[in-house]
Amino acid sequence: MRPLTDTRILDLSRLLPGPFATLVLADLGATVDRIEDVAGGDLLRQLPPLVAGESAAFQLLNRGKRSALLDLKKPEGRDAFRRLVATYDVLFEQFRPGVLDRLGLGHAALCADNPRLIVCALTGYGQTGSLAARAGHDLNYVARAGVLGAQGPAEGPPQVPGFQVADVSGGMWCAIAILAALRERERTGRGAVLDIAMTDGVLGFALPTLAAALAGDEGAAAEAARGAGEAPLTGGLAPYNTYLSKDGHAMALAALEPKFWIAFCEGAGIEPDLRALVPGPHQAELKLELAAVFRGRTRAEWEALAAERDCCLEPVLDPRSAPADPHLASRDLLFEIASPRGPIPQLRTPVTPAGVAFAPAPRAGEHTRAVLRDAGFSDGEIDALICSGAAREAR
Numbered sequence: 001m002r003p004l005t006d007t008r009i010l011d012l013s014r015l016l017p018g019p020f021a022t023l024v025l026a027d028l029g030a031t032v033d034r035i036e037d038v039a040g041g042d043l044l045r046q047l048p049p050l051v052a053g054e055s056a057a058f059q060l061l062n063r064g065k066r067s068a069l070l071d072l073k074k075p076e077g078r079d080a081f082r083r084l085v086a087t088y089d090v091l092f093e094q095f096r097p098g099v100l101d102r103l104g105l106g107h108a109a110l111c112a113d114n115p116r117l118i119v120c121a122l123t124g125y126g127q128t129g130s131l132a133a134r135a136g137h138d139l140n141y142v143a144r145a146g147v148l149g150a151q152g153p154a155e156g157p158p159q160v161p162g163f164q165v166a167d168v169s170g171g172m173w174c175a176i177a178i179l180a181a182l183r184e185r186e187r188t189g190r191g192a193v194l195d196i197a198m199t200d201g202v203l204g205f206a207l208p209t210l211a212a213a214l215a216g217d218e219g220a221a222a223e224a225a226r227g228a229g230e231a232p233l234t235g236g237l238a239p240y241n242t243y244l245s246k247d248g249h250a251m252a253l254a255a256l257e258p259k260f261w262i263a264f265c266e267g268a269g270i271e272p273d274l275r276a277l278v279p280g281p282h283q284a285e286l287k288l289e290l291a292a293v294f295r296g297r298t299r300a301e302w303e304a305l306a307a308e309r310d311c312c313l314e315p316v317l318d319p320r321s322a323p324a325d326p327h328l329a330s331r332d333l334l335f336e337i338a339s340p341r342g343p344i345p346q347l348r349t350p351v352t353p354a355g356v357a358f359a360p361a362p363r364a365g366e367h368t369r370a371v372l373r374d375a376g377f378s379d380g381e382i383d384a385l386i387c388s389g390a391a392r393e394a395r
Contacts, residue, residue: 001353002029007182010035010085011065013094014042016164017198018122019061020171022092025178027352032065033088033371034362035081038392041069041364052341054361059344063337063358066367069392070385072103077390080372081105086114087375090178094122097132107193117191118181120174126197141166141199147206152229165205170198208233232256232279238286239264239276242316249299250316253290264311268293365394 007030011022014036026032036042044058051059071077082105085091091110093100100106107119121127124136131144142148142165151158177194185191203210209231230236239255255261258274265272270293276286294302299315306313317325323334332354336343339360346358368391372382385391 001351002027002356004182005029007031007090008088009033009090009092009178010088011092013092013122015044015167016057016061017167017170018092018094018174019044020168021120021122021174021178022065023061023063024172024175024349024351026064027349027356027358030090033367034062034065034067035070035072035084036067036364038069038071038365038389041067045364052339052344052360054363056345059361060347062361063344063346065362066371067362067364067394068368068371069365069394070368071390071392072105074388074390076385076388078103078105080377080385080390082110082113083377084372084375085110085117088114088117089182090118090120092120092122092174092178096123096135097121097127111191111193115191116185116189118178118185118194119191120178120181120194120196122170122174122196122198124198126200127195131199136199138164138166138198141170142202142205145199145203145206146210147202150206150209150231150234152235154229154235158229166198166202169201169205170196173201230279236279236283237277238283238290241287241290243291243294245297245299245302246295247298251294251299251302252314252316254312254314256312260310260312263309264305264313267305267309267311363394365392368393 004025007025009022009025009030009032011018011032011034013019013022019042022030022032022034034042040046042058044061045054047055047057049056070081072081085105100110107121110119111117123132124141125131125134125144136144139148139160142161145166147165148158148161151161153159174194174196177196181192181194233240235241237256239253239261242250242252245251253264255264256277258277261274261277262272270289273286275282297305302313303315305311322328328334333348335346335348337346337358337360338344341360344360348354368386369379369382372385372391373379377385382391386393
């Protein structure tokens with residue numbers, strides 16, 4: 001399924017959030033042309049660990065895309081960019097609000113040139129609001145949205161998450177919004193400006209706690225006031241927690257419903273106490289009891305129990321061990337792309353089509369001439385841009 005083969009996207013984003021969004025769209029068939037800075041391109045290219053001479057993360061995020069180098073600080077570069085945008089369906093940008101306006105490339109001007117243009121503007125805090133101009137990273141967005149505040153431990157500040165939920169979910173919201181805007185344009189012929197904020201996008205991850213806080217009754221108020229790491233879904237319930245096995249492996253038990261809790265208890269040889277599914281001070285003792293139970297068997301023994309009984313029990317994997325996991329392997333989530341620089345490991349998203357021969361991530365400026373030529377620039381005009389320093393080819 002590659003329904004976007006007739007869709008052209010000009011991508012100004014960098015690092016993780018925007019490139020993740022345009023990866024999804026490129027996998028679905030869109031032509032994604034990255035515009036990178038002539039000073040060195042996307043910073044992510046240089047961040048270790050490296051595969052085939054460039055960042056492994058960059059390689060994962062940018063398969064099947066093209067790269068052109070333009071200097072938007074030069075008048076010639078800005079003029080070329082404005083001419084480029086007029087030939088695309090979507091412009092994806094990840095600057096803070098006002099940056100493109102100061103370059104004379106604001107949303108209104110670009111949409112006036114091309115009324116069918118869809119501009120997706122991804123920021124940390126949005127195009128409007130009191131924090132619109134503030135810098136931030138993933139940790140700031142999950143903090144401001146109330147998601148980090150629900151995370152344990154119960155004593156002290158919350159643990160820094162081991163994943164970039166605001167960045168990745170922000171990219172996913174952008175892909176959804178772009179698909180919706182493309183469908184709306186089919187009906188109306190008009191483009192749109194999409195204001196997507198990573199803080200807004202991550203707020204939904206706090207939905208259970210947020211719903212309790214907004215409900216307004218005494219029970220909800222008590223739930224909202226419960227300490228970090230003590231709410232039912234953040235570590236407050238013994239049957240919804242992590243424990244160490246006899247050989248030191250972490251196991252995740254999520255037996256929230258009575259049938260799963262009973263199945264686990266029967267398999268573990270303990271008496272099923274349904275009070276375990278109800279929050280309260282008795283949970284502290286139950287956690288200690290379960291910790292002792294888990295220390296009585298190895299990871300392999302717990303995995304055997306999980307295979308035998310339907311009880312919501314899984315081993316805790318980290319990214320280093322995930323590629324070798326039989327289930328993940330059976331889903332073909334990991335594959336390789338052949339390139340002159342050697343095989344490049346890749347990750348399949350839930351919508352990445354199978355059987356497609358993807359091109360590897362581009363070198364910075366690898367497609368400068370092709371991108372400009374496709375937009376109607378003559379070879380003489382391209383040469384002039386390169387000679388002026390407003391554009392550059394791969395070295």
